Amino acid sequence: MTALTQTNPAGQLNRYPPGDLAIWIFILAELAVFAIFFATYAFTRMNNVELFNQFQQHLDRDAALINTLALITSSYFVVRAVAAIREGASQICVRWLLAALGMGVLFLAVKSAEYGHHFSAGINLSTNSFYMFYLSLTFFHFMHVIMGMVILAAVALKARRGGYSIEDHTGVETGASYWHMVDLVWLILFPLVYVMH
Amino acid sequence: MQYQSQAVAKPYFIAAIGLFVLQILFGLIMGLQYVVGDFLFPEIPFNVARMVHTNALIIWLLMGFMGAAYYLVPEESETELFSPRLALVTFWVFLAAAVLTVAGYLLVPYATLAELTGNHLLPTMGREFLEQPTITKIGIVVVALAFIFNVGMTVLKGRKTAINLVLLLGLVGLAVLFLFSFYNPTNLVLDKYYWWWVVHLWVEGVWELILGAILAFVLIKVTGVDREVIEKWLYIIIAMALISGIIGTGHHYFWIGVPEYWQWWGSIFSALEPLPFFMMTVFAFNMVNRRRRNHPNRAAVLWALGTAVMAFLGAGVWGFLHTLSPVNYYTHGTQITAAHGHMSFYGAYVMIVLTIISYAMPLLRGRKVAASNKSQVLEMWSFWLMTVAMVFITFFLTAAGILQVHMQRVMDKPLPFMYVQDQIALFYWLREGAGLVFLIGLIVYIASFFIGNNEPEAEVVPST
Amino acid sequence: MNEVFTKSMARNIFYGGSLFFILLFLGLTFDTTRQLPKLDNRQAITDKVALGKALWEENNCIGCHTLLGEGAYFAPELGNIYKRFGNNKAAIKGFIMSRPKDGIPGRRSMPQFNFTDEELDAIAEFLKYSSEINTAGWPPNIQG
Numbered sequence: 001m002t003a004l005t006q007t008n009p010a011g012q013l014n015r016y017p018p019g020d021l022a023i024w025i026f027i028l029a030e031l032a033v034f035a036i037f038f039a040t041y042a043f044t045r046m047n048n049v050e051l052f053n054q055f056q057q058h059l060d061r062d063a064a065l066i067n068t069l070a071l072i073t074s075s076y077f078v079v080r081a082v083a084a085i086r087e088g089a090s091q092i093c094v095r096w097l098l099a100a101l102g103m104g105v106l107f108l109a110v111k112s113a114e115y116g117h118h119f120s121a122g123i124n125l126s127t128n129s130f131y132m133f134y135l136s137l138t139f140f141h142f143m144h145v146i147m148g149m150v151i152l153a154a155v156a157l158k159a160r161r162g163g164y165s166i167e168d169h170t171g172v173e174t175g176a177s178y179w180h181m182v183d184l185v186w187l188i189l190f191p192l193v194y195v196m197h
Numbered sequence: 198m199q200y201q202s203q204a205v206a207k208p209y210f211i212a213a214i215g216l217f218v219l220q221i222l223f224g225l226i227m228g229l230q231y232v233v234g235d236f237l238f239p240e241i242p243f244n245v246a247r248m249v250h251t252n253a254l255i256i257w258l259l260m261g262f263m264g265a266a267y268y269l270v271p272e273e274s275e276t277e278l279f280s281p282r283l284a285l286v287t288f289w290v291f292l293a294a295a296v297l298t299v300a301g302y303l304l305v306p307y308a309t310l311a312e313l314t315g316n317h318l319l320p321t322m323g324r325e326f327l328e329q330p331t332i333t334k335i336g337i338v339v340v341a342l343a344f345i346f347n348v349g350m351t352v353l354k355g356r357k358t359a360i361n362l363v364l365l366l367g368l369v370g371l372a373v374l375f376l377f378s379f380y381n382p383t384n385l386v387l388d389k390y391y392w393w394w395v396v397h398l399w400v401e402g403v404w405e406l407i408l409g410a411i412l413a414f415v416l417i418k419v420t421g422v423d424r425e426v427i428e429k430w431l432y433i434i435i436a437m438a439l440i441s442g443i444i445g446t447g448h449h450y451f452w453i454g455v456p457e458y459w460q461w462w463g464s465i466f467s468a469l470e471p472l473p474f475f476m477m478t479v480f481a482f483n484m485v486n487r488r489r490r491n492h493p494n495r496a497a498v499l500w501a502l503g504t505a506v507m508a509f510l511g512a513g514v515w516g517f518l519h520t521l522s523p524v525n526y527y528t529h530g531t532q533i534t535a536a537h538g539h540m541s542f543y544g545a546y547v548m549i550v551l552t553i554i555s556y557a558m559p560l561l562r563g564r565k566v567a568a569s570n571k572s573q574v575l576e577m578w579s580f581w582l583m584t585v586a587m588v589f590i591t592f593f594l595t596a597a598g599i600l601q602v603h604m605q606r607v608m609d610k611p612l613p614f615m616y617v618q619d620q621i622a623l624f625y626w627l628r629e630g631a632g633l634v635f636l637i638g639l640i641v642y643i644a645s646f647f648i649g650n651n652e653p654e655a656e657v658v659p660s661t
Numbered sequence: 662m663n664e665v666f667t668k669s670m671a672r673n674i675f676y677g678g679s680l681f682f683i684l685l686f687l688g689l690t691f692d693t694t695r696q697l698p699k700l701d702n703r704q705a706i707t708d709k710v711a712l713g714k715a716l717w718e719e720n721n722c723i724g725c726h727t728l729l730g731e732g733a734y735f736a737p738e739l740g741n742i743y744k745r746f747g748n749n750k751a752a753i754k755g756f757i758m759s760r761p762k763d764g765i766p767g768r769r770s771m772p773q774f775n776f777t778d779e780e781l782d783a784i785a786e787f788l789k790y791s792s793e794i795n796t797a798g799w800p801p802n803i804q805g
Binding site: 022025026029032033036037040125126132133136 | 429432433436437440456457458461462464465466468469472
């Protein structure tokens with residue numbers, strides 16, 4: 001595969017897609033899984049519209065909105081982190097990454113509180129097909145957030161040691177690409193599962 | 198052959214081929230019993246023939262994997278094997294256990310074998326593919342431990358390549374997951390749930406690591422493409438295999454009494470299972486197209502490409518055919534399953550073992566690079582005979598399966614199993630015919646080891 | 662120059678991705694284990710059922726039959742045989758008992774296992790237990 005290359009004013013090589021190509025293969029596979037999952041959700045909902053609408057009302061939309069904002073903000077922070085490392089500013093990059101991680105923690109905390117609420121109400125994967133999809137999709141995504149945070153943390157650690165530079169910061173772009181994917185999936189998941197009637 | 202100790206691979210390969218013959222002969226017996234129900238009854242009832250057929254397959258593939266490991270690990274590690282003597286001892290123990298077990302199947306009724314081997318002390322027998330007496334299973338564990346120790350020590354003292362590590366990981370996974378064969382609760386659902394941890398997580402999990410590692414090794418050797426390129430594709434392919442395959446276990450959990458969400462999880466992830474196989478096909482052809490040299494062992498190249506294609510067809514396409522739960526509801530436990538089983542085992546695992554044998558055997562037998570043209574031509578004939586025969590076996594079983602599903606599961610007035618079997622007998626006859634062609638291919642394959650030995654080695658064909 | 666597609670990234674994806682899905686699989690297994698008592702008919706497991714399962718295994722019944730769709734495809738599905746035989750254990754016992762020692766000319770036949778009455782009873786009880794497992798509506802009809 002040929003990567004398009006161009007030189008920006010700073011004289012640095014910017015590739016498209018950014019980051020390691022391997023992560024893009026992975027991202028595509030992940031998006032494929034989510035796409036199939038969303039499609040089956042839509043298909044099942046079509047056959048059980050009333051059930052889905054009824055139990056959708058029980059979800060905490062405010063919490064989900066907070067989480068949406070948290071993830072969007074975190075994505076912005078990650079963008080700033082990438083911009084910083086493109087200027088060669090490692091420590092600023094680390095700070096933005098930590099901020100993004102903070103937003104990730106917020107997401108996990110809010111989502112955990114939601115789960116706690118569901119579980120104490122005795123809801124589980126076998127309750128009905130709405131909850132099966134809701135719990136499966138959100139939990140699968142929840143695990144991706146954790147995974148993304150592990151990746152961002154690893155990137156931040158390496159950045160703090162000065163492991164990236166203007167010339168070589170593929171790792172930051174790789175981690176950022178993955179994190180944006182996690183965010184993107186939530187941006188589809190949120191309206192689909194929480195909002196859409 | 199670069200290292201003396203690689204020679205221990207040879208007995209493994211020879212025994213593997215021997216058990217392969219046994220497997221095919223019993224396959225033909227079973228195929229005939231499908232249409233001539235009383236053939237060899239009651240001396241060799243169907244269930245006994247089937248045990249020999251499937252167990253011989255598993256054992257000879259394991260033999261092949263071990264032989265492959267003993268051949269390629271020293272070369273990859275750039276050091277002699279830790280202990281060639283241990284490798285030979287485990288070979289004889291393993292072969293003896295296999296022969297005794299098969300003899301047990303054939304000489305006494307299964308219930309007697311269970312009694313003789315003290316199955317009641319730790320009941321593990323009588324479950325599909327895990328029919329071996331408990332004592333044999335323990336033997337397999339001991340052999341596997343000795344083998345992994347031997348290979349692991351070799352890797353530790355030598356160069357650690359991606360191929361070595363992936364192979365070792367696959368072998369350790371194989372051994373660890375086999376331990377679930379000792380768990381056999383009375384609760385049928387739990388029994389089945391964990392039974393698949395051996396069966397599915399072997400063939401759609403850790404075995405794929407072994408397959409990928411062997412294929413990568415052979416491709417490096419025959420194409421001369423840069424190791425870095427091949428190894429990174431190896432990682433990506435096996436990553437996809439495990440990502441789809443682990444949760445893909447769920448496609449076995451649709452109808453065995455576990456929560457229904459497995460229908461969704463299983464369907465979604467197994468829909469992705471063709472992906473790694475597709476990537477493997479693209480990868481193999483890509484590497485051969487980018488080859489830096491024409492290797493004189495054209496037969497090995499053919500087997501390697503054949504593995505990639507047939508694994509994709511058998512495991513990928515034929516697997517996907519019936520993996521989605523609404524389809525599987527009708528096809529579960531029919532000849533469709535048998536069709537998929539035949540082509541995927543042949544395409545993925547039989548062919549990869551034959552690939553490494555094809556590459557390594559001439560070297561183990563003292564050739565410098567490859568066998569003579571004459572034996573290679575025979576070997577390539579056997580490739581086409583066996584592969585085409587297997588394609589037809591799969592087609593005929595698929596046809597039988599579709600008819601079976603229709604008559605027994607779909608029609609308004611579903612018909613009884615045995616009645617349906619009579620109706621589709623034609624396809625069983627055709628399958629048996631294709632099976633005979635397979636046997637002819639196998640005979641040609643074996644002949645290729647004996648013919649053309651006095652002729653000079655094959656030379657590189659100038660590329661056009 | 663930066664490598665576009667690195668081996669170390671491919672390796673990390675392999676290890677990270679595998680670990681991720683192993684954890685997910687264990688999580689689902691945990692939930693399954695908790696849900697099973699409602700589905701797997703475990704309250705019906707008696708000593709007799711256990712004996713029946715042992716006999717089922719020690720005579721390699723799975724070598725010809727399927728049970729809940731798994732096994733060999735040479736002989737009928739037995740997961741619902743209890744129901745197919747009209748919820749009648751005696752019919753199951755009678756069938757097993759009456760198999761001719763030397764088979765049926767030209768046709769498939771079950772071997773004669775010479776079970777005692779107690780053993781026959783245990784096998785029938787095991788098949789009854791199996792037929793009452795919640796299999797999500799499978800098989801599609803009584804023919805299995």
